[in-house]
Amino acid sequence: MGVDVPDLDDREFEEFLEDARSRIPVHSDSWTDHNAHDPGITFLELFAWIAETDDYRLDRVTDEHIEQYLRLVDVQPHPPTRATARVAVSVPDDLNGAVVRDREPLRADVSPSSVERFRARGRTELTSATVDAVISVHRAGRSDDTVANESAEMSFRAFGDDPAADDALYLGFQSDPFAAVSRLNLDIEYDDADLPDPATHGDEIGRFEPSHRVVWEYYVTPTDEDQRDGSWFDDTRWQAFADTVSETAVRDGTTALYESGCVSLPEPPDWPSTPATFFGGNDPHYWVRGRLAQCEPPGPSPACDAPDGSSEVPQVHYEIPPQLSAVRTNVFEVEHASMATSVDCETLDQPDTVTLKRHGGPTTTARPRQRFHFDRAPVQTATITVGGQPWDEVPDFAGSGPDDRHYVLNRANGVVRFGNGVQGAIPEPDQDVIATDCEFGGGDDGNVPASTEWRFECGLLANDVAIEPLGSASGGSDAESVDAALARATESQDTPFRTVTQADYSYVATHTPGLRFGRAKVLTGGTDREPADPIRVVVVPFSPPDVRPYPSAGFLEAVDCHLKRHALLTDDVTAVTPTYVDVKVEADIRIVEGTLPEARRRACETAVREFLDPLRGFEGDGWPFGRPVYVSEIYELLEETEGVDTVVDVDVATEDGTDSDRDTALPALEAVTVRILEEPEDCGREF
Template structure:
């Protein structure tokens, strides 16, 4: 529960005057006898009580500067500035002769006819020519191009730890050399925790789930080779991102084949490819500008050596994102607030509404000297206005006749308006309930599930479990078992993973996260769950009309009931270590079949053993989960009511 806000102004003017009047006889030794408002002394006391009441009221009116200062003292972020939206653009250009044009980073493109919403490219883009009506083809175990065209999610690498590879053919035209890298968007059907690389919240150094090798080949020939360099924004196909492949010398657009391979496909589940696009680059709702000379000098010459001077920037009102100032040859920097600035600190704050730099008062932040040469490098943009759908009408800002155009490959997302102080206070209050230290069992599981950059669906902390001493509880040891988030919308899909295991990169990321949060006396280990193979036998009374349908429906229902992610009575995963009870499985079978058949008994076999006729529960150890391998059905004679009674 949140603490109630303190109330400091509960003393009213009437209460103060009543208390003062009661003390007048004692304080005056009885000489002050007239206590009515007509007495000048009482009038003065009433005035002082009025002034004091105003001071008490001010105690609860906390200024914004104090709120920001308290946030910083608590180690919390100050109010967030505006955030630019991000998208990925596919760039096209009219070819000039045989040269492949390179569009530099920072090129401004707009989808708005008025040119108010401007995005800039994050990276240089070599715009390779594409074949007319060409498309990307995909081959894994078979041709998957039709699935990719329909965005059905193409599984690229099997998640079984064995060697795996996927081949792509890009629709490149001609025989042009490469003036820059191949920029490819890989949009994956990844969990929400694996934020796309171009959006806020993406982790820059998240460990890859598998070690990938990228190489090229010429379709229809044996010509192939490795790329000189790879910048993998997908973090090993863990998330959506832009992959920049640097071809070696001698490569041409005839070498349009891409091979991605790994000696051990250790992904938690096969990466599902939704889209692969060429000539792609991330772009942000941000445009950089420089102001100097006559644009600023008139304002600077009008400054006085007074607190709170402003420097208004051209075209920055309601759009200012960031700025750096050089004044008189010295660099000034932007800060969230001036509260912690000293008299000599060359700092300023950004006023997004006015589009200006605001300086200090000589006590918190230095007062700038007038009549100095100034130059400001700043960025404009950001806010919710940049969010939007997918369009194909991107043109260079301010020059609609230019030889380049672009189309958005994904929705523009992530743009946000500046956070108000009131919103920052609510965020700070919510942060009080956040888990930052690993003390209790719930702390370990919460921190594991919220590790940035990896998608952990479930975690189980086993106190006293030490991998080096499996039979003896070890004080201070904690082993955390992880179940990764993998697709569960279709349990019959070909790339369904029945027993999902965390990849090595996920284990490292969670271990590092817990290492920073653990107590000094704790020893933390991060492991995969221990899966126990389960075989069930279901006895069907009577003779079902469609035994194949009954068997398939029963298998699917029991597989879902025992699933580590969507199983159990609460459908949030089979609880770690919960025993297998024939009665619970029988109840799940009845719910699944309804009137199709009558299940009279369920027998359980564990780890390859034959299903046991005994009706006792089958125990599982801590950190263990079942995985259903098969359901066998047999027909038994229906028992009539009263049969066997004498």
């Protein structure tokens, strides 16, 4: 139930005056003449009128008042946002090399009576070549992920379960991908269905820089002058695409396969003219690979030990091994937007012009606070001119003078407001108000479903190309209401942006923008610390259950920078890695008669692994830092496992008797062995 808003303007002038007159005897015995001719009563009448006027004003807080308050606390209502979608194009051979230009118009037919306008984001060269083979080569072996790449229900790990330097993802094309294009755009879809969303902290932007990189290379076919037998494992046969900062450089929009994006590869000067046959296949392919490599120079070193307990920190490490849904060609992104007028393919880059109208007439008058409106909304961008003279957009007229040619644009409603002659100039009469460079779009209407039919609106691509949406459009939202912005501002007051307490440090660390976090532990060195004492924040990233949750150098550096940005001036704070203690568990059990031994063994091993999990173990929120593993707890855990009759013996040992920093220590289950005793006289011990 909400709080009742009081009615402040609930008293009339006579009530204020009578209340003041009745209080005179309380404050003065000598004031006996309370008639209207008395000068004191005249003052009371004045004060009663002022009080009534103030109550009237206090009870009428408009949206403009709230917007002004929001600007004072640095909160702006969110404007309408555009929906975006990813679409794939099937390119016939006769259109190999066709170009989807930036801002190319498309239409999304939601239904026969509902059409939404979209446009392409960026320039895309189309190729008839498709990804025909996907091979992952890593230190654990080699896997053919072609079927997974072609299936919408499957995914694959690009560099295996434990990525290391020189692991590679090989992509084979049956036809020459550079036959008609100067750039090959590979759309890489990251599978994040089972992952937490990247953290956010207000409106801040993350600064995560991976401590490793993916080097994109192409295979060079042997020439007549060089008759060496070429093969996929011969690194001398692989040449890197240009990765310098230039127009012909590789553009990696995936942040080294940390997220979905486009990898744009420039055509190399020595691109092979003939394909090669690899990996025991029967068909030759043109080959491209992404090879995992260390950054040059190496990234920053974490302030703790490596995950294996050594002092050397690996520069090539993923918190979450890259898991991909698909690698495709001919995929580009579209956004919900349209121009002011219908344009053909020859005038896409020309500025659009709209004449605004006023309620009551088409031109300006000499009146203050004039309003003009677009014929549709929302408005994303527009430049306003009055009588051919450009005017400047401002959020409000609070800082505008009488001669300032300012206007306020309400993008959600498409309304342009001018000043009153005191705050903001009044346009000269009989002037046309013109909007140029107009772009419309945004709002919830752009979130079209995946079943929508797409097509280009003009050109060769309009009739001969099939467009397949890779999901529904998302991200479109209507303009945020003033009430919603006020609620967000109120909520933000409870969000820690300055680290004072341990809870503040933990919150700021786990909300480092762009990172998928697991846990954090703040260590101050004592309960009553002095301001100069060092503060350590132990960082545990989110990782799948089969991966040890250890931060890479880039991950740790991003958290460290975010903490320092929000720390007090006198605080010395450092993000550090956890110390993992390898633990081995051996257990001898007897199972209930009639149960399957192998199933009970797996159930017991799974129970132990889940119990000791650094992120999900113990009571469900991760193993406590510095807490030892007690044998009695393993006994109890196994006894509660279904199908276990008796736990005969349990042994818990750390590798080589490791003695680690207890403040940052977490168990890492190296091995768990469960033996099922079949003979009743077998006690499980050897003497």
